Amino acid sequence: MMHGFGWGPGFEWIFMILFWGLAIIGIAAIARWFLERRSWRPQPCERTALDILQERYARGEIDREEYEQKRHNLQL
Helix, strand or coil, rough: CCCCCCCCCCCCCHHHHHHHHHHHHHHHHHHHHHHHHHHHHCCCCCCCCHHHHHHHHCCCCCCHHHHHHHHHHHCC
């Protein structure tokens, strides 16, 4: 009577441990890949165009007239 891979009784548990160890490592690698891939997605910008315009005005990059004109255009 043949047992396992033909190497006699007692070696089946080694191959079982190797199989399940590789299966667990493979599943963990796939899960890690999906999690890392998800974290590289660009995050949506929370600032609006009006927020950026207000920041530019506050820094003095644009004057009041340009600010009012652009703010009016954004609110249309």
